[in-house]
Amino acid sequence: MPSCVQEFFRIPVLPVCYVLFFMLLMSGCAGQRTRIIETTAYCGCGRCCSWERGSWAYLKLDFWNRYVSAGKAEGNVYSGLTAAGTEPVEPQAGLFSKDSLTRPWMIPVRTVFPWLWLHNDGTIAADTKYYPFGTRMYVPGWGWGVVTDRGGAIKGPDRIDLYFESHQDALNWGRRRLEVTIE
Secondary structure, three states, rough: OHHHHHEEEEEEEEHHHHHHHHHHHHHOOOOEEEEEEEEEEEEHHHHOOOOOEOOOOHOOOOOOOOEOOOOOOOOEEEOOOOOOOOOOOOEEEOOOOOHHHHOOOHHHHHHHHHHHHOOOOOEEEEOOOOOOOOOOOEOOOOOEEEEOOOOOOOOOOEEEEOOOOHHHHHHHHOOOOEEEEEO
């Protein structure tokens, strides 16, 4: 046999396995699937989240407090947190993202403010029987998000709710059937 072939077979198998495993792990393809899902939008306002200022027990004089106005928890204090106990957020593209290529005018803004360097996942509300808390999804036109909330009207595997900062953005999103990537 030629010497180069003999040298090839002298490579220990264990480090090669580690390299292949690391490449598979970093490829991101393991565990991803796509599904057509109906997406709707919500924000933290009183209309979307069913809360109102002040309690009738105090004749609405405590207008700085928020109370749940519908459902099983009606009358309880509304905290604004998701079902997982986190603050809802809209997804944010980082400095090194595809968004920087499509919107290059954002690069100077992202370089000046260090908190804009990193990518942040948004909040998704889903049926936790099908998508448990922590399930990561990519919604085209919205971005990456993590399931950290559940909604009263969100039932089944074909329906999710996306969080937006403003009510107008949520209305503009409307209802869309999209091919969502699920990790």
